[in-house]
Amino acid sequence: MARGLNRRQQRITEAFDALCEAVAAALGAAEGRRDSTIRAHAEAIVEMWLRTDGLDAVQADAGMRPLLTNPALSGPLERVRADRREAFAGWLEDGPRRLADILQEAAPGAAGLAPEHWLARVGAVDGSGPVPSLWSIGTGRIEDAAPVDFPVAVPLLDESHLQVSSGHEGRARAEALVEGLLLRVMSYFRPGIVQLHVWDVGQFTGALPGLYPLTRTGLLTVHDPAMLPQLLDELSDRIRRVHTRLLVDGHPSLRALAESTGARNEPWIVAVLVGNRAPLKDDEHRQLQRVARGGLACGVQLVLLDVPMTINAPVESVRVDDAGTAVSSMTGPHVTVDLEPPLPPAEVTRASHAIADAYESWRSRIGTFADVLPRPAQWGKVRSVSSLHAPVGFADGLPVEIALADASPHALIGGPSGSGKTNLLLTMISALATRYDPDELEFYLLDFKEGVSFAQFAPGRRDRTWLPHARLVGVNINTDREFGLALLQFLADEMRRRAEAAKAYEVTKLEELRAADPEGRWPRIVAVIDEFQYLFAERDAVTRAATLLLEDVARRGRSQGIHLVLASQDVSGIEAFWGRPAIFEQFVLRIALPRARRVLAELNDASLDLPRWHAVINHESGIKHGNEIVRLPDASGQGASGDEAATSSVGAVQRVLHERYAEGRPQPRLFDGSSSPRFNDLAAGLPRDGVPRALVGQNIDVAGSAAAVGLPDAPGRNLGVLAAVGREAVRVLGAAAASLAGQYPAGGVDVVVAPLVAEAAEPAARLADRIAATGTPVEIVGLDGVRARVEELAKGVTDRLSGPAPGRPVVLVLYGADAADTVLEREGTEAMRKLMRFGPETGVHVLGWWRSVQRLRALLMMSASVDDLGAWVALDVQGSEVQALVPGMLVNWSPRPGRGLFFDRAQHAAPEVVIVPSLPEAE
Numbered sequence: 001m002a003r004g005l006n007r008r009q010q011r012i013t014e015a016f017d018a019l020c021e022a023v024a025a026a027l028g029a030a031e032g033r034r035d036s037t038i039r040a041h042a043e044a045i046v047e048m049w050l051r052t053d054g055l056d057a058v059q060a061d062a063g064m065r066p067l068l069t070n071p072a073l074s075g076p077l078e079r080v081r082a083d084r085r086e087a088f089a090g091w092l093e094d095g096p097r098r099l100a101d102i103l104q105e106a107a108p109g110a111a112g113l114a115p116e117h118w119l120a121r122v123g124a125v126d127g128s129g130p131v132p133s134l135w136s137i138g139t140g141r142i143e144d145a146a147p148v149d150f151p152v153a154v155p156l157l158d159e160s161h162l163q164v165s166s167g168h169e170g171r172a173r174a175e176a177l178v179e180g181l182l183l184r185v186m187s188y189f190r191p192g193i194v195q196l197h198v199w200d201v202g203q204f205t206g207a208l209p210g211l212y213p214l215t216r217t218g219l220l221t222v223h224d225p226a227m228l229p230q231l232l233d234e235l236s237d238r239i240r241r242v243h244t245r246l247l248v249d250g251h252p253s254l255r256a257l258a259e260s261t262g263a264r265n266e267p268w269i270v271a272v273l274v275g276n277r278a279p280l281k282d283d284e285h286r287q288l289q290r291v292a293r294g295g296l297a298c299g300v301q302l303v304l305l306d307v308p309m310t311i312n313a314p315v316e317s318v319r320v321d322d323a324g325t326a327v328s329s330m331t332g333p334h335v336t337v338d339l340e341p342p343l344p345p346a347e348v349t350r351a352s353h354a355i356a357d358a359y360e361s362w363r364s365r366i367g368t369f370a371d372v373l374p375r376p377a378q379w380g381k382v383r384s385v386s387s388l389h390a391p392v393g394f395a396d397g398l399p400v401e402i403a404l405a406d407a408s409p410h411a412l413i414g415g416p417s418g419s420g421k422t423n424l425l426l427t428m429i430s431a432l433a434t435r436y437d438p439d440e441l442e443f444y445l446l447d448f449k450e451g452v453s454f455a456q457f458a459p460g461r462r463d464r465t466w467l468p469h470a471r472l473v474g475v476n477i478n479t480d481r482e483f484g485l486a487l488l489q490f491l492a493d494e495m496r497r498r499a500e501a502a503k504a505y506e507v508t509k510l511e512e513l514r515a516a517d518p519e520g521r522w523p524r525i526v527a528v529i530d531e532f533q534y535l536f537a538e539r540d541a542v543t544r545a546a547t548l549l550l551e552d553v554a555r556r557g558r559s560q561g562i563h564l565v566l567a568s569q570d571v572s573g574i575e576a577f578w579g580r581p582a583i584f585e586q587f588v589l590r591i592a593l594p595r596a597r598r599v600l601a602e603l604n605d606a607s608l609d610l611p612r613w614h615a616v617i618n619h620e621s622g623i624k625h626g627n628e629i630v631r632l633p634d635a636s637g638q639g640a641s642g643d644e645a646a647t648s649s650v651g652a653v654q655r656v657l658h659e660r661y662a663e664g665r666p667q668p669r670l671f672d673g674s675s676s677p678r679f680n681d682l683a684a685g686l687p688r689d690g691v692p693r694a695l696v697g698q699n700i701d702v703a704g705s706a707a708a709v710g711l712p713d714a715p716g717r718n719l720g721v722l723a724a725v726g727r728e729a730v731r732v733l734g735a736a737a738a739s740l741a742g743q744y745p746a747g748g749v750d751v752v753v754a755p756l757v758a759e760a761a762e763p764a765a766r767l768a769d770r771i772a773a774t775g776t777p778v779e780i781v782g783l784d785g786v787r788a789r790v791e792e793l794a795k796g797v798t799d800r801l802s803g804p805a806p807g808r809p810v811v812l813v814l815y816g817a818d819a820a821d822t823v824l825e826r827e828g829t830e831a832m833r834k835l836m837r838f839g840p841e842t843g844v845h846v847l848g849w850w851r852s853v854q855r856l857r858a859l860l861m862m863s864a865s866v867d868d869l870g871a872w873v874a875l876d877v878q879g880s881e882v883q884a885l886v887p888g889m890l891v892n893w894s895p896r897p898g899r900g901l902f903f904d905r906a907q908h909a910a911p912e913v914v915i916v917p918s919l920p921e922a923e
């Protein structure tokens with residue numbers, strides 16, 4: 001039994017053993033298959049990664065990199081590499097060559113060449129370019145591809161910001177990359193065209209020590225680690241200033257502006273921010289983002305090194321790995337960039353010194369008058385649609401512009417006598433006139449002081465040329481404040497005319513009017529008034545009227561393209577005097593010459609320590625942060641010679657402009673307060689409308705029109721000249737009689753000339769000769785015959801009054817009429833009164849000079865009245881005396897040489913100042 005059991009047991013055991021073996025065999029086989037499946041799966045996954053992420057990405061990823069050296073994965077790796085080789089092979093054939101060609105063109109000179117070609121040589125390219133669009137950083141290669149490399153470059157300046165990041169080991173290479181790039185930029189352009197700012201979070205001394213020599217001249221500013229907000233403020237200010245001052249014509253960027261004007265005067269600012277891979281504080285981050293967004297259009301370029309942030313503006317990135325190679329956004333992940341070897345530190349320092357030295361000598365070179373003018377090909381090329389701008393001085397060797405635009409429509413210039421104010425005005429006029437043609441810009445130039453600085457812009461005896469942009473030149477205005485008033489009135493009228501024209505096109509501004517009426521001529525107007533404080537010198541009607549007009553023009557001129565430039569030795573006191581600070585507020589552009597007071601804002605005393613021939617230009621109503629300190633060139637052209645002399649002075653510029661534009665354009669009107677207007681010119685300007693007129697002088701207006709009294713056959717049409725002394729009285733009376741007689745046909749009027757005082761004998765005789773020469777009979781009557789002649793004329797008037805119509809015209813010219821009092825007696829005086837009262841309506845007019853208002857007043861009573869003298873001109877008599885002739889009207893008049901107060905009931909609401917003409921016989 002037991003034996004039988006054992007055998008069975010043994011069989012069972014054997015059977016199980018066999019089973020176990022079979023199971024073991026089966027399991028062994030399964031395990032083998034699983035291993036190979038896992039291997040295949042792993043290979044497939046890796047191949048998928050390699051194909052999805054790319055070999056380079058895997059290579060760059062520290063976690064993945066071991067895969068590439070795992071022999072078990074050589075299969076997929078080899079397959080991917082083979083495919084990649086094949087894919088790149090086509091590109092490698094001509095891709096690198098094409099890149100090299102592009103770079104050669106886009107990165108000229110120091111932007112692209114190897115350092116030995118430019119290091120320590122100073123660049124000469126100015127802001128007008130050519131501006132490289134790419135800057136070399138190294139060579140690229142494609143891993144495992146054929147050993148072909150190609151140049152790699154990044155865009156900078158106007159194009160794109162640059163963000164460089166590095167690992168711990170790669171930081172030194174990253175800094176060397178930034179240093180090399182900056183040195184390329186600094187070596188390409190003329191020193192001063194690019195300015196650097198460096199801020200390093202970690203060190204006081206900042207990164208990029210090789211560039212330190214540049215700090216000596218301000219080309220490089222190193223910012224304290226704690227002062228990032230200040231740097232960002234500075235950059236933001238700059239962006240704002242570019243927008244409000246330069247990009248006012250609708251140009252989107254400085255680059256676009258430079259393309260249209262052919263010049264770029266604003267330097268590029270490159271701000272290098274060196275971080276420690278930690279994010280910036282929130283507010284700094286936000287402000288930096290704003291700078292990044294607005295910067296490129298305004299020439300502000302950011303280079304960020306290990307400052308992590310997203311930038312909402314064009315930006316290229318370079319990531320430097322620990323091995324010192326890099327990947328750039330320009331070339332993508334498949335290209336490994338071998339960065340240029342760091343420049344030898346000693347060479348960098350030497351180059352920086354060379355640049356700083358060159359900059360120093362450039363800066364100390366005096367910006368000449370010729371340097372504020374555009375290049376010859378650019379003369380007259382700029383349009384004034386929405387603004388005017390032109391440089392007037394230099395800061396650090398670069399021209400600094402003033403802008404008359406929406407944001408800064410008017411300018412206030414201050415500087416004590418001798419500080420160069422006139423010189424600055426002449427420079428400004430020349431710089432503007434050479435940029436804009438006379439259809440784009442017109443000048444109205446007034447000089448209140450005794451100088452004749454603007455006289456050169458009108459044709460003179462020696463120089464017949466004139467400035468084609470000038471419509472009016474007023475010099476020696478001194479006491480003729482009315483002329484300033486007349487200019488303001490003219491501007492106000494022109495402003496209204498423009499507003500009406502705009503309204504007809506359903507627009508409101510000059511800029512829109514020009515677009516709506518492209519054929520129309522709508523130049524911007526610049527009215528310059530030098531020593532304008534004289535206009536407000538007294539508390540009188542002129543000041544009151546001028547204040548109102550100035551306020552109107554200052555406020556509304558902006559939209560009608562009318563700009564005021566007011567200059568003064570001393571503006572202090574004016575503001576208080578006006579009691580209207582709002583007027584000053586419109587004068588956003590302030591220019592203060594050395595020691596100028598109150599031109600800038602109250603706490604801004606920058607003008608006090610200005611050196612000679614410098615100015616503070618401020619487009620921010622004079623507040624401190626708007627200060628720009630410039631050096632002013634000398635507009636007199638002294639010391640210039642050769643080619644330069646052609647454009648080295650205002651006079652030389654005017655001759656070129658005259659030759660170019662004068663033909664077919666009217667000359668500017670010259671108002672010279674120190675000279676008398678010519679009788680013949682004035683008489684020729686009298687209207688010919690059948691009404692006989694007696695010329696008494698020239699109105700103080702922009703047109704320089706003739707002042708005359710109409711003498712139709714109507715009551716009261718007599719003229720009185722009131723003057724104690726005869727010198728000017730005979731000129732007014734002579735002009736009146738000669739012009740009046742000249743308007744009748746020869747022999748068509750009887751003229752009776754009565755010189756009743758000795759000093760009048762000669763002028764009366766000359767007047768008689770002059771009139772007689774035109775064929776008109778003239779009778780001369782002396783003191784002895786005057787009574788009889790007056791009575792005879794009075795009798796004639798009585799006869800005419802009963803007749804059907806006025807008779808033959810008669811003009812009685814009395815020199816020293818009051819002298820007749822002694823001889824007229826009662827009858828004669830009555831006859832005289834009759835002549836005055838009833839003569840005019842019958843064609844008999846009296847033109848008389850009375851030496852005393854009292855005597856005249858005594859004549860105009862009883863059977864005559866003051867109304868019988870319809871018009872008078874008062875010369876050397878006080879307003880209070882004349883008052884008697886116009887009861888109820890306040891006459892404000894202090895006599896001044898060569899001027900008269902003219903009142904004609906028929907045309908004036910109040911008396912007006914006229915200029916006494918020269919003697920007709922003197923011409």
Ligand SMILES: Nc1ncnc2c1ncn2[C@@H]1O[C@H](COP(=O)(O)OP(=O)(O)OP(=O)(O)O)[C@@H](O)[C@H]1O
Pocket residue numbers: 415416417418419420421422423424451569613632633634635636
């Ligand atoms: N930027 C300059 N460089 C060299 N010389 C200058 C400069 N500006 C002015 N001058 C000279 O200084 C003198 C005075 O200049 P300017 O007549 O312009 O001064 P001003 O302030 O208008 O004086 P004033 O009101 O007394 O006429 C002139 O001889 C002028 O040539």
